[in-house]
Amino acid sequence: MTSALPTSALPSATCPTVLPGEDHATSPADGSEPGNIYTIPAEKVVTSKGATTQTDAPAPSTAPNTHEEGQWSFNTTRDERAYGLTAEQCDAAFPGLFTEIDRAIEYRNKIGKITPDDVDISWKEHGAVRAAIIDQQLYVLETKFSGSGVGSLRGLSLLHAIHRAIITSPSPIPNVEFSFSTTDIADPKNRRHSIWALTRTEEQEEKWLMSDFGYWSWPNDVVGAYEQIRREIAINEMDFADKKKQVVWRGALNTNSIRKNLLSVTANKDWADVEAMQWIDTNSTAGNGVTSNSIPIPGHCQYQFVIQTEGNSYSGRGKYLQNCNSVVIMHKRTWLEPHHPLLIPSGPSQNIVEVETDFSDLEEKISFLLQNPKQAQRIAKNGIDAFRDRYLTPAAQACYWRRMLGSWADVSFVPEEWEIDEMTGTRTIRGMPFESFV
CATH class of the missing domain: 3.40.50 (Rossmann fold)
Known part of the structure; x- marks a missing residue:
């Protein structure tokens, strides 16, 4: 054979x-x-230098492992649900995971920064959410769903995943405004909208691929x-x-x-x-x-x-x-x-x-x-x-969301925090806090 x-x-x-x-x-x-946590007798781990080694899987722990030389390595038995990994730990644990994000940044650097028009969702009939993060608080600015309920459940799952990535982040998330699609195909008419999507074709360079809603929960x-x-x-x-x-x-x-x-x-x-x-x-x-x-x-x-x-x-x-x-x-x-x-x-x-x-x-x-x-x-x-x-560990998903949020902010406009009444000058926070929305 x-x-x-x-x-x-x-x-x-x-x-x-x-x-x-x-x-x-x-x-x-x-x-x-x-x-159950997965038991792996001799588990592969990746150090922050990128070397692959073998180690006995230790007992589960909530704290990252630190070797004698101070070198941290990802261990799935212990770290699969370590939502608060640092950026350096995320890079060490998940090489290649952020390729799509790096590609999207390179594209925006060629064509120019993201503008408020890019996050507008008026063109999408349904299946879209516009949101912002201001001072570590997630706000929902606008939602567009049909009556079936599937889109809203997907939207909630995505918002929950983003919210978890924010509140577990070991460092502050920058202020950022964005929009995402909950439909399988974000832009079926291919109008080149810069929206976060579940999938894209190879030529749709303007789309930013986000983690799937199912990494939180499938609506079934x-x-x-x-x-x-x-x-x-x-x-x-x-x-x-x-x-x-x-x-x-x-x-x-x-x-x-x-x-x-x-x-x-x-x-x-x-x-x-x-x-x-x-x-x-x-x-x-x-x-x-x-x-x-x-x-x-x-x-x-x-x-x-x-x-x-x-x-x-x-x-x-x-x-x-x-x-x-x-x-x-x-x-x-x-x-x-x-x-x-x-x-x-x-x-x-x-x-x-x-x-x-x-x-x-x-x-x-x-x-x-x-x-x-x-x-x-x-x-x-x-x-x-x-x-x-x-x-596909929850830890990897939290890393992906934080990298996406930070990278988007690097090539995007700074969002407005307040809506101002022109008559009275009164300031009102934009949108609804995520906790109130859910």
């Missing part, structure tokens, strides 16, 4: 780009709204809060060799035609447990809108292979499934999201398996991996080392 995927099955090392929003099950393609009872799901997965996780030797997927078919291709390719295959869910109420955000064939997220981890039908492992429910000790299979990407530079589809560090967009080579890839279980297990382990135990 060989130790690598066959030549015909090898994905290109150059991965252009993924359809947005893994299992944003009721989101139309135009972007409108639809209605079938999934739940991100940290809760991570704990449930960890408690119920099993050895890779003991998992079901199948690929698993559950989702709604009305999101895109790619999902129909998946069902066609996997129909009546003994290596696949792939089914479509029927949503009784497409506007429902509760678990009772799903038929009995749904599988809770920890249940997906009982399989050796999990599918991301949007090709993007980190939007929507995909980030939850990446916490499984399973091989993640995704198709070639057409959209980008914050973690895309970290996806490795081939080589010794391979952490995903990439297939054609129509899933035409899925059976070939699965057959090879089933015949080469050590290869499959290595890919799964690379995935959890990179993502579950590092880049």
Whole structure:
């Protein structure tokens, strides 16, 4: 047996780009709204000098580890929920995480600073929030949501994540004003608006990619809060060799035609447990809108292979499934999201398996991996080392938000703090404090 995927099955090392929003099950393609701690015997850590070493995982602690020489290293057992890492610690712990932010800064330095017009959301019919941070307080300035409720729940999740990044920051967050989209596609008409987005195409250089709302909570009872799901997965996780030797997927078919291709390719295959869910109420955000064939997220981890039908492992429910000790299979990407530079589809560090967009080579890839279980297990382990135990930790998300806020401020205008009554000269704070808004 060989130790690598066959030549015909090898994905290109150059991965252009993924359809947005893994299992944003009721989101139309135009972007409108639809209605335990991990125990690692010898854990990889990255020092602030970037060296990779091996160390025994210590008992969980709320305080960062300091070596005798004063060198701090990220340890996922202890630090996965260390929300208050310094900027230097974030750089040491998560190299490559901020590539998208650095790209966006470089673009703004070429075209000029962000202006108040850039954060205006009057052009967006729904699915947008305008906010500001003034003296470490988060204010909501404007919201635009439809009646389905999904957009508002996404908006709340994003605001909560931003708020946590602010209140846990070891250093002050600069005053800044910004706007973000809650829809899968922020700017469907491609009018080049500089808004924070969940995804972007390669040519949409003006978009700033933010962390997904699901890193706080997915607005559906079938999934739940991100940290809760991570704990449930960890408690119920099993050895890779003991998992079901199948690929698993559950989702709604009305999101895109790619999902129909998946069902066609996997129909009546003994290596696949792939089914479509029927949503009784497409506007429902509760678990009772799903038929009995749904599988809770920890249940997906009982399989050796999990599918991301949007090709993007980190939007929507995909980030939850990446916490499984399973091989993640995704198709070639057409959209980008914050973690895309970290996806490795081939080589010794391979952490995903990439297939054609129509899933035409899925059976070939699965057959090879089933015949080469050590290869499959290595890919799964690379995935959890990179993502579950590092880049998808809550600590990483807090670091990402603070880097984004600070970087945006570096290339943006200074926001106005007060609204002034021209007749009386009375000053009123702009917007509503986040605590009042929620």
